[in-house]
Amino acid sequence: MCGIIGYAGHRPAVPILLEGLKRLEYRGYDSAGVAFIQNKELELLRAEGKLVGLETKVNGRDVTMATSGVGHTRWATHGVPVERNAHPHKDNSGRLAMIHNGIIENFQEQKDWLIERGYTFASETDTEVLVNLISEGLKETGEGVLQALSWALARVEGAYAVALVSLDEPGVIYAARQSSPLVFGAGTGENFVASDIPAFLNYTRDVVFLEDGELVRMDANSWQVLDALTLEPIEKQTNRIDWDVQSAQKGGHKHFMIKEIFEQPKVIADCLAGRVDLKTGTVRLPELEGLTSPKRLHIVACGTSFHAGLWGMNLLESWARIPVRVEIASEFRYRDLLLDEDDVILAISQSGETADTLAGIRRAKQMGASVIGLCNVVGSSVARESDHVIYTQAGPEISVASTKAMCSQLTALYLLALHWGAQKGTLSAEVTQQGIAAVHELPGLLDAELPAMRERSKELARKYSGVSSFMYLGRGLNFPLALEGALKLKEISYIHAEGYASGEMKHGPIALIERDFPTFALAMRDDLLPKVKSNLEEVQARDGRIIALTNPGLDMGVDDAWVIPEVWGPLSAFLALPCLQLFAYEVADYLGKDVDQPRNLAKSVTVE
Secondary structure (H helix, E strand, O other): OOEEEEEEOOOOHHHHHHHHHHHHHHHOOOEEEEEEEEOOEEEEEEEEOOHHHHHHHHOOOOOOOOOEEEEEEEOOOOOOOOHHHOOOEEOOOOOEEEEEEEEEOOHHHHHHHHHHOOOOOOOOOHHHHHHHHHHHHHHHHOOOHHHHHHHHHOOOOEEEEEEEEEOOOOOOEEEEEEEOOOEEEEOOOOEEEEOOHHHOOOOOOEEEEOOOOEEEEEOOOOEEEEEOOOOOEOOOOOEEOOOOHHHHHOOOOOOHHHHHHHOHHHHHHHHHOOOEEOOOOEEOOHHHOOOOOOOEEEEEEOHHHHHHHHHHHHHHHHHHOOOEEEEEHHHHOOOOOOOOOOEEEEEEEOOOOOHHHHHHHHHHHHOOOEEEEEEOOOOOHHHHHOOEEEEOOOOOOOOOOOOHHHHHHHHHHHHHHHHHHHHHOOOOHHHHHHHHHHHHHHHHHHHHHHHHHHHHHHHHHHHHOOOOEEEEEEOOOHHHHHHHHHHHHHHHHOOEEEEEEHHHHHHOHHHHOEOOEOEEEEEOOOOOHHHHHHHHHHHHOOOOOEEEEEOOOOOOOOOEEEEOOOOOHHHHHHHHHHHHHHHHHHHHHHOOOOOOOOOOOOOOOOOO
16 A cells, blocks of 8 residues: 655645655655656656655755656555665656556566566566556557556556656646545646545645546646546546545544554455456465475464464364464564474564564574565565565554454465465365355455444443453454454553453353453354353353354344354454454543554564
8 A cells, every 4th residue: 555646736846745745654654756857857756764765865956847746655565665666667768657556466477578578677566567568558559648558557457546757748647546546636727646635635625536447637727537448538526525634644534543444345355466366266375386385384473463373273274284383472482492394484473573573483494494474564574584475465554453454464364274275185176266255255245344333333332331351252263353352452442351262261260250341252153153152151140241243143142242244154254353343442432542552552563
């Protein structure tokens, strides 16, 4: 998830681009850059790291003559976050410059095709491939930039929001979108395009929401929206925005945490992109090319990532028949380990910088084990030090309490279990195809259910916000979710909560049950439901109140049933998880807590 902005108008463009990038930096902060035309030259300024690096490069240069240009702040997906991979990217002729948010799934195929035609590449990005494809389109069509852009977009697959400038058409910006956000801002004597409204909200509140497959051509005084492939004009409605900048940056939400919870459908879709083939019913993980399924797997992680690992263990053992041990990284690094070259470590970390996880990786590698990194940040320490890397594609997560990152980790683990199960022949083709078809439908279902989930979470939050302790119960695949639900409530509402395997309750915790010590139970329809119901009867016998997250048609007989749709197999976790997150969020918000930055916590634990 990157931030893009384009400006065409009557003011000096570069300061406006930098201002817009500052408002978009929450979308990515690996590198930043601008492209603009000045004195009949197409100029690029790029810098690794946060926006201050780019600002330093701009300071002291006379950029006042440029009245149009594009800017980009990057969250790396293709290529490590260094300057050569920073956007914008020029084509080989040096006459086009492009910025891009998204993933071009068939970029390697197009890159190979362009190399055969003599093109060279200075970066590892899919964006440089696309801008050179447009350059080739100028030759193939024999027409202008608009036709060449349309020709190139017809050849690529995946998600993109792009903005393009050309030395041959100074003052004109072209932009298009497919499955990545892009909005147009209509000003007076100036026009804007950006990945999010805050980028230009100080200059205009008149916004046009671009849809998939649409392309906009704009200059200072005019704009037109076209079908990206046919170039037929499309009538668009202008909307007046009344949000303030901070609310717009958060998508109109009160906190980043709730915004990120609602981003989970897109997170699932992004993680699936290019990795599942519905036609053949197969999973493709090119990141693991040449790696056979391990004889033994050790999942090493901390906090929320540890809970994701516990959930993944169940699938990996059931579907791929691989013995799995899930380890807390801070314990793993100090144990008297028994590892050899047949062992594989799966290190899970959202940031890729978790100190204990990194230390565990280094110890394991010293002992001859190979390492797969599962992380969200391209070029992070976990990514660099692993033998293979699977990126979760969740985009920047601003709230300290992790939400969409865990969703992306579960998605990746789900795909990994399908991949290894098919590779080993321990999972039938029929189940694999069912699993792929079901997860393909999941983003749409979750997107439709989230508003109702939030309303129910508000009702329950107000009813239970006065308690001082909570117990979370689950069995099987739901036990790790019980742990995560308890963690979320603790870390943002400061209410004490403990997660337990339901069958363990009577081995001690049942002594705590009373009216003011409620239980949050995960009681979905599965083989273990009768056992869960038995555990809940034990709670009720001691006058304990119960919230039960359950499925339609199940009579739980509890104080508060929270009914969510029933889905295929282990995918119930993807509906249960946001419910747990929303409940914790609404309790914390109702109590007036600092949801995005809870006390004593940091986003990345980079020290022991």
